[in-house]
Amino acid sequence: MKENDTKFQAKTPDFNTEAAKKIAELFSEVAPDGHIDVGALEDLLSPDLENEENNEKYEFTWRGKKEAKRIANAPTRNTTLIPVKEKSKNWDSTKNVYIEGDNLEALKLLQKAYSERIKMIYIDPPYNTGHDFVYKDNFHDSYRNYLKETGQLDEEGNANTTNKETNGRYHTDWLNMMYPRLKLGRNLLSEDGIIAVSIDEHEVANLRKIMDEIFGEINFMGQITTVNNPRGRSQDKYVATSSEYLLIYSKTVRPKGRLSVDKTAEDLGKDYQYQDEKGAYRILELRNTHRDFGKFNRPNLFYSFYVSTDGNVSLTKDNTHNIEVQPIWNDGFEGCWTWGKDKSLENLDLLVAKKNNEYWKIYRKSYADNATKQLKSSWNNKQFYTDKGQEEVSNLFNIKEKIFQAPKSVKYIKQILEMGINKDNDIILDFFSGSGTTAESVMSINKEQKTNLKYIMIQLPEKTSNDSVAYNYGYKTITDVAEERIRRAGEKIQKEHSNANIDTGFKVFKLQKSTIKQWDDNPEMFQQQLEMIHSPFTQESTNDQRALEIAIKEGIDLSTSPIVQENNYHFVTDTKEVFVILGNYSENLLDALDKERKLANATVVLKEMDSGSETKFNLIEKLKQEPGLNDHFVLEWL
Incomplete structure (x- = not known):
């Protein structure tokens, strides 16, 4: 190998x-x-x-890149997700998911069920400030050996330098952490999906390079500079940094306007100042405003309108419409219209004429329905400042202290999400979910737009320090803080909109060792391995946990709740159906399952019973001999 x-x-x-x-x-x-x-x-x-x-x-490389690629493609390390119902809210009805655990392993576990299903990924990963990372993957080269090899540790293991920014792994560690996670994230994006990543000045250049490689330079959609700290960081050496960056990529090339967002009420009031029976509208000049186009190269777009003194427009001259208007500039340049004559005839009701000084101009009405705007590459909005995000979280917890450091504001995340979503049931993924701002933002959008967006949050349950505000209030991990924040935000939304049908629940899952025993190639363990045929599960695991692990690996999404009858579990989604048989069964099993089957094809996962292989043999033969069953079922043995 x-x-x-x-x-x-x-x-x-x-x-x-x-x-x-x-x-x-x-x-x-x-x-x-x-x-x-x-x-x-x-x-x-x-x-x-x-x-x-x-x-x-031209190549962008670093120490460990090859291993980072290998890790992205490697299978999970004997892990699974187990349900944590006691920390969840509305378990039986919610479609939202919260995962406690290392996002690298969690992303791998999501690959089969969520491949090409995520419409929008937003992440705010750890910024590279030179400190150690909580996310430490299993790279072959040990950190201490590397320090010795490069002369940064002496023979006694003492550091030869105290400046982490000058050591050879300052950027390397961060890149090795990010690369496999972005690679796995891309697999989950739908064909029209979008990813947005927040980053500061330390790694924005390197992040741009690895995202160019993973997503393709052709799929780069923009880099936005966001003012998040208008006072600036006074501890900076030369320039007081007051902003950070947002990199946006698509999975495939998207059409122009894909990132446009709905105009706000303030925008509409400012831009759409006219009103008729169809609603608010603005007027746009019909004459092409670019002098590169005119009668000289667009003769079919040069023709006459006839208008009345009150601004009514016609293509035919009569007693009322007797003022001729052509697309001629004030200096006599013969321009052209943006519409051909046939289109103008079909849409005469959208055309109006207005007199500016001594000249008449033709305008078309543009109504405010579904009005969008193209966002600019720099954002400076007080609602996007870090202080605003801090205030929002503190208010939810009814405290003045900072229970979580530097959370993003809800309005900022909402603006980002609105660039990426375009359907009612889109799924949003955040695999560095921190305090849970993305989850609250999804619920807020659902409230305001009456949509049914769903989220998947992933966060490492990093311990809060003993002297932190969070710890003093009883929150021992970041996930404790985030789950309580999401719970409180949901309650606030429900209280303010009691009649709205908004999903404010979430299912909590925890990354844990697999419930299925792992095969050991050691010859001395052979007898114990044979026992796995009839006892494939770990002793400490429950049937709920075992069934969920099997369902995940069969491609069932985490929002799906099974129908449970004794020790048998029936999972059904729109496209996949799985029966997990953990109890005893007879050779008539398939006849019984056929009555419960919802889709054309179903997978049946079962283990061999202690009584021997006769039942297994009979089931297989029955499947072969009965086309009615063979066409609908696939058997898989543990």
Whole structure:
């Protein structure tokens, strides 16, 4: 395996490809048998390769990048998610999910159920301030060995430098932490999905590079500068930093206007100052305002309107409409309209004429319905300041102290989410969810827009320090703070909108060791491994936990509650159906399940019973012999 990791594997090009054909035509000696000999081709071109510049290419790399890629593709490390109903709210009805645990493992567990289903990802990851990370992945090179190799530790293990910003892993550790998580996050995005990442000046350049690599430079949508601390950081060495950044990428290329958001009531009042029976509208000049276009190159867009003295518009001259208006500029330049004559005829009711000084102009009405605006690349809104986010959290907890440091404000996150969502049932994912601002923002949008957005929050249950405000109020972990914040925010929304049907609940899941025993290749453990056939689960796990792990690995999403009958679990989503049989069963099992089946195809997961394999054999034979069952069921054995 190690050799495969380091050896370059040159795959022979398909002879049917145009590139291979052209190489063979130019250099027949490198394709004697119809396949390109890459080594022979390199030898042939060696004079051209001697110049080192010919071998250079643009590449962004760092120590550990290869391992970071491997970790992103590696399976979970014997982990699962278990339900924590006592910390949840409205378990049986809610579609929102809160996960306590390392986001790397959690993201891997979500891959099958949520692949290409997440419409919007927002994350506010740890900024690289030079301190140690809580997120430490299993990289081969140990930190202390690296320090010794690079001369940053002496033989006795003492540091040769105290400045973490000058050590070789200042950026490396952060990049190794972020890369696999972004890679896994991309897998979950829908084809039209969008990801937005908050970051400060320390790593914005590097984050842009790895996101270009993971999402594609062509899918970069924008970089927004947000003022979050107008006073500036006084401890900064040269410039008092008062802003941070937001990087936005899509999974695939999106059309122009994809990030536009609905105009606010203030925007509408300012921009849409006219009113008729159809509602508020603004007027836009019909003449093309660019002099690059005119009668000289758009003759079909040069024609006459006829207007009345009260501004009514017609394409036909009569006694009432007797004032001719053409798209001619004040200096005599013959311009053109933005609509052709046929379109103008179809939409005459949208056209109005107004006299400006001695000249008449034609305008079209643009109504406020579904009015959107394109956001700018710099945001300076008091509602987006960190102080505002701090105030919101403190108010929810009815305290003046800072129970959580530097939370984002709800209005800021709402603006970000509104750029990404476009359907009623979209799912939003935040896998560095901190104090839970994203969850509150989703509920707030649902309240205001009468939508049914759902969220998945993931947060490491990092312990609060013993001298912190949170700890003194009884919150021992960050997840304790966040879950209480979400609970209080939901109660506030319900109190303010008692008649609204808003999902303010959430299901809590905790990352834990797998409930399924792991196979051990050690020959001395062979007898114990055989016992796993009839007893595949860990002794301390419950059937609820076992069924959930199986369902997750079969692709059932976490918001789905099973129908439970004794020790059998029935999971159904819009696209997938799974029966988990943890109790005893007979060869008539499939006949019984067929009566409960909701979809055309269902998977049945079951273990062998202690009584032997006869029942298993009979079930398999029954499936083979009865097309009515064989067409609808797949059996999987633990």
